Amino acid sequence: MASWQSLPTELKLSIISILHPDDVDALAKTNQASYQACVPARFxxxxxxxxxxxxxxxxxxxxxxxxxxxxxxxxxxxxxxxxxxxxxxxxxxxxxxxxxxxxxxxxxxxxxxxxxxxxxxxxxxxxxxxxxxxxxxxxxxxxxxxxxxxxxxxxxxxxxxxxxxxxxxxxxxxxxxxxxxxxxxxxxxxxxxxxxxxxxxxxxxxxxxxxxxxxxxxxxxxxxxxxxxxxxxxxxxxRLEVLDLGSCYHENEDFNRTCTERIMAAVGPTVDEFSLTTAVSNDKLFAKPSKTPLQKLRKLHITPFFPVDSVVETMSNLAGSPIETLALQCYEDDVVDVCSSLEEFLALKLERGAEFYEKLKRIDVSVTAAGYSATEEEVKERTDAAKRLQDFCRQLRLSSMIDTYGVPQRPVTSSRRASMSFVVEVGVGATKNTSTPAPTRPIGKARSMTLY
Known part of the structure; x- marks a missing residue:
């Protein structure tokens, strides 16, 4: 039977590359030869x-x-x-x-x-x-x-x-x-x-x-x-495919919107995915398929800093693009308002007919924890708002799915905030597997060495 020491270096490196980081550390401590073999994975x-x-x-x-x-x-x-x-x-x-x-x-x-x-x-x-x-x-x-x-x-x-x-x-x-x-x-x-x-x-x-x-x-x-x-x-x-623009906190919302629209118009023809922090008000430029520079935009992300009351207006003004996925991220305090805005947007979609956002297949909403535990009343209000949105989708014969939502979260103090999400998929027959896999140990390239 071949021993570890008799294996070719290439085979050793291949094996080490799929080991859990703790196992790599353990192997590196066995002898000098193994330590050297573990250097690429450890560093x-x-x-x-x-x-x-x-x-x-x-x-x-x-x-x-x-x-x-x-x-x-x-x-x-x-x-x-x-x-x-x-x-x-x-x-x-x-x-x-x-x-x-x-x-x-x-x-x-x-x-x-x-x-x-x-x-x-x-x-x-x-x-x-x-x-x-x-x-x-x-x-x-x-x-x-x-x-x-x-x-x-x-x-x-x-x-x-x-x-x-x-x-x-x-x-x-x-x-x-x-x-x-x-x-x-x-x-x-x-x-x-x-x-x-x-x-x-x-x-x-x-x-x-x-x-x-x-x-x-x-x-x-x-x-x-x-x-x-x-x-x-x-x-x-x-040929930009993904564009993510924030805003300048030294300027007002109107100025930031103008800057965003200027850049969107310049790079739009190749952009497939775009992240918005400010509203879009230029309906003459972006609302019509024949005129919009965003001819390939399929994924639109709306950040938590986006003004919630501008969701419907912005979506209406971006109707010229073939958007398939709309992803909104909001803070817990805004869940009710975001759900209401999405209901209003879907009502507008129904009113304007099949050509209005005909490519839209999916709406994702992720909720960022506010850093404190919500009360039972607040959790119920937000859960009810999500359910109303789902029910509205059913009334429109749109397939929908809501992930587990409404469980109070632990307060977080780090800048890396916890998040939870619910998903609404648009399109008859759409399905989604929302089961959460059991956590597994990272392998291979998850290895990281940190020094402070």
Missing amino acids: RSIKLNTFNALTRFIENVPRRYCASIETLELATHDEDLFVPTHVSLRERSDAVIALLSACPRLTSLNLRVAGSIDSSVVSPFPFLSNLKQLSISNVGSEDCTPLSERLVVAIAASCPNLQELSLDRITRSELHASDLQGVPYIPLVRGDMDVPDHPLLGSQLRLPSLLRIPTLRKLTIRDTHLGDEHWSTTPIAC
Whole structure:
């Protein structure tokens, strides 16, 4: 009988790749040969949640192990964001460069910073040829530690095969926002001229230039000022399939709506999936199939920050698109209003006839916990609202299914909120398996190492 030690290396790696992380750890402790064989699995996914964790990782982990990293969550900020530190921006950038330059297999990077870092951080990104997913977020105060749009655009445009980009709380540069100079309530970045020009974009490192990245397929931008008018004039080189736009909390709802509609009109022809935070009021542009730029839009997501009283108006104004799935996410307090809005929308669908949303097959509603336990009365009211919506679907001879709903949830204190959902499927004969599978231990690539 063959022993573990006699197996070929390729077979060992194949076996280890399907083991539970705890089993990988146990195997790695048996002997040195097994430890080395477990390195790719143990270092496939790495989380470094502070700058101190980043420096300790660089100092203590052999550089050759970094070649196994495929997924990396990386923070350049200190554990306490509000305590002054002597670490310079260049030192933080050098640490990021040192790690990224040793990760040739990296496919996904989540970079969290507290304000800007030195522009030299751009240097390793042109060599990350396997990087497909990139997320950059500013966890600091935008008023005190802004993160320049010029830096994040330079980074994103330097990735040769970037497909998915997510940006959170990015600040406009004074160089590209002359219209905002002197506006006291809009933060701007000054002194970011040192970001080097990009071979393709040149000095135009403004947010709309992201549309010139030819490989980009998914774009998410949240908590960011989107008022740059170049969104409607920038030549588009990418074929975006998924677009997720948030709103800027420094501006009012009308301004955010205008910005969203401008970007929708620019990139609409290729978008298959879209996430909305603001209402859509332009019925002349989006309501008719012959005119709407959203000719391929099949999946529409509405976030919890969307104004509930604008659901029907927005759906009516987006009627020109072949939407098949409508997904709404709301807070517990809004469940009754959301159900009422959906009833009103379905009544409008019945009134306007078969051609109005003829492609619609499914409505999903997910409910985000409010962070406190609901009273029995509140739970009953919300459950009744969901049931009324289901009954209305039955009256319209629409197949429907509601997942378990109405059970009070434990309060949550973390930013990762608990959620529950119910589903309404539209279309005669539609079916859905709503059974919840028993939890299983993660295997294979679920492996992750976290350092704080």
